[in-house]
Amino acid sequence: MPLHGFTQTMTLAGQVVSVDPAKPAFCLQARSGDVYEVVVGPSTNYQVMTNLDQISRDRVPDPDGAPTDDGIRFALAKYIAIGRPLFVGGIHQINGQATSFEARTVYLLHSAPTRWLFEETHWWLVQVTQMADRILDHLFDSRRDYTIDDFSKFYRTDLNILGQPTNDTVQECAVLSRLLYDLSTAFLITGAERYFLAARAAMRYLRQAFRSSSHDGEYCFWAYGRRRNVEGEKGESLFFASQGPDDQGTIPLYEQIYALAGLTQYYRLTLDADVLEDIRRTINTFQAFFHDPPDATSKGFAGKGGYYSHIDPVTMRPDSIALGENFRRKNWNSIGDHIPAYLVNLILTLDPLPQGTARGPLDKLLRCCISILEETTDLIVEKFPDPKSDYVNERFHDDWTPDHTYRWQQNRAVVGHNLKIAWNLTRCASYFQMRSARRRALGQVQDSAADSERASRCLAVARSLGDRMATAGLDVQRGGIFDCVEREPTNGMPIQFAWGNTKDFWQQEQGILAYLILHGATPGNGQYLGLARECEAFWNLFFLDRERQGYYFRTTEDGLPIIDGQYGMKSSHAIGYHAFELAYLAHVYTRTFVAAGDGADNGFSLHFRVLKCAGQTSINVLPDFMTPGRLTIQKIIANGVDETDRLRSPNPDDFQISLADLAGDTRDGTISLVVQFDAIEPH
Template structure:
């Protein structure tokens, strides 16, 4: 189930970025398949839970596999499988507002709150429940009885809960997120004993350092994942405890979990140094897993985007360079599961595959989506377009919430909205919401988000009757000519014979930009017209002093 869900997440994210209908079609069909084949809805209990898998018989029938068949979770219902069952559908819900998806999420959260949550004074969520009694205390659970871990406590946030809050704005989901991160801050840090957090616990939050393969070992990526998600949550409900722990992890982890010579983040290491040791011993190998690189890149990107610490940006770029150089299969496509410490692909056993249960595209898609959000909107200060296709009657309050991730309040605003290619004005720029037309049918919504401190943007708004309307915003430098070229080139491809550019928001125009416009006019022919409206004194003076005012009309 969670394998399909992770893939669905990727298709939905791809549609958000591109508006390609094929991606949304795949996401919706995958979501419907999950609902039809993998979901058990218990109307009496008002819950639903998701089968581990199905076996398709030769006659086309199905054998439902309720309890997990993975070794660590055998014959139990692990919390993380139920969590990741929601990852793809909820990301699809952000695009469509499909009420059926919301209902599945609501009922699954009921399952978490009723059967996985510790309602005693200790709090938190149990890692496993048994498939019959739905209890975390059944003896049959063995080494998973009454246990709590990172996955059961923290994975709610990145897998589905942040996205559900982004789509709905409902207080109950913000409260759930706050509960999650308060729990992490209260119990996971263990800096008196180790530079890594503790990840596994007994019922009373005492450390479980004898469980299965983990023992007293650290998963480097889980530390990075905590830092990344704490910074997201800090922008929703800011607390010093969130920021302080995120910064503590960011400052500590490079010296203990990073390959400072070749780049990249290691997998599993011993949490504690033995006498005489200077480096944390690898648990089994020095390989590097693709998903842990994602956590490091996203953690340091958002840390820099919010806190503006240049060390964070350096770690983000180093991690990105290692990932792009060694994890991407540029010959056959896809992402490698593991590479050796020197970056050579590790292609043996189950790690040879690119579509395994734990991969299924989720982390690589999430990295591409959120790295573009953090890089463009928070770091490079460049606008981005996002696409939505709300179902008729989908979002129950008629509001389309378009914030791409939990970003600092006021960091971005809506500057333009189009519905089916037509400019649309009913939106709240600062609250990042679009009021959908009443009684709308099947529509596609394109939304442009612009950083509040945007450096420069050139936006092609429309092409009508051979005239292209563009909006120029910010301070144009030689570096930004490529954005102007993208907008002008797009206009000419659509048959434009005139450029009507609104420069009201343009603070300055560099000489390279002026020369570019004159050159494009030359190549387009003598009947091609360029006019600039609402130019500031500085922009008008730049055009006049360049003596290009005969080629560029000021209106």
């Protein structure tokens, strides 16, 4: 039955397919194929997308020959052109057979109709600096140097929407580690001293306040958090077991994994041997207490591969009945989160094996990391896809039987997890292709072929998920990525939402990075770049909190921020991690995989502050897993001096730089290194 008197505020995304100055109106075609007539009028305003710096980027030239005495038609001629991608916010009305969509805000993505602001050289750098400065200002006010005591006194996991402390004084280890990742990443791509100083203090406090070593020193666990007493007896309480709602009283593996996220990124910058030792001992913990290899049957485990999601802090086993619904379980976090949280960055730093006296221990650690990467990617490829659903299974019993009864998840999919798998399997495919090329050059024909086959399997699953999420996870009318959906819809629709049709910030990151890297992995296929741009546009238009130089955790389907309750907090995961990871890798992927055009270059630079030591006398600087022939080092600046001719390898696929002959700073012994990269256009 037709609707009568129906009105709705609505956002549309698409491409202009026709313009009718007489009405005045234009037609916008969404990715769904639907075409909407968009009527403009005196209440329509046109905006070119802005960044967190709020600088107006409207440089659209006035049109020749347009009627200057008619402001509505003049603006239509100025801003609307056939083929231009747009987002439009307006009012949709239905009354019987009559429909109308009147534009209130028309969002342009660049002043030029065929360009995108988020592909400019500086776009993501602006986001990083704005966010990092505001986070540090919120926590430490005007300080520009930082100590352990500063983090002990001022750091809080929970901040309100204005960045001010709440009544909860908790300091969560995994969230502080994410902040360490943010600060390390901000330094990596900007070289700003403030971020390095803050990262160094955060690293020291993290290691001092939350690290728990085993009696023999071989294993390292990380406490959930600390809470300072605000009344009565002075001091603070340490919580070793998790206080999270799904993990109460347990040691969840994903919290231990994310304790390494910041430490590993910091290690990439500095080669700090003490930090690496904590990383090594934490990985020992994963292997000894959570891992389920075939010979684990001797301990009473299933022996089916992968990692248990939780262990009991008393028995230190995954099969304690005290774990409740987490008894003998495996899930996406316990298998897949190893890859983005620490494995990629650690393997990038250790492979190829660094020079120096520590090559033996580093080789042992590298072999362990590669074995984890191989096992987890194989399991994701083999166990997670479901032929009966567009979405992967995310939770399992320890024999890999899918678990569709777990608490809130039931038989539901988190769209972002599907895209996270697509992103990380594509990264891993690049690594295996890179290793295949090395082995082929060494005459290791069978090993090279095995790596090539493993890469093909990873990429096939990644592409399948990317293709399916384009319609089963992305909003084909408005852009953006939905949250939680039913894996097997029963409502006769392509998507059935578990709760609301809302969109969360971290899932936008997964989609953007998945489609950017899939574009890089499939040269000549423009589909993935189109999807990446659609997701990037939604993020940059609707998730950025321009007033407070941050971002919103959740929006409505139309991109309106939701700030009720916990969603208005600048806390926990929302303090930055996914946004900084997005900015860093979107910057790298765009510079590497997307042709700049218009005379711009495809270069970028990374900054390192290396602790000089005999154990490691070289540094690997490849930004992410890349197939051979995609990047090359253009320039190397060491301690302010151009050392390119002396330090750059003649092999363009060699990203290891010798530090042996470089002097450390007399104050702190560090070597400052700036590496400039250029992308190589695929053949």
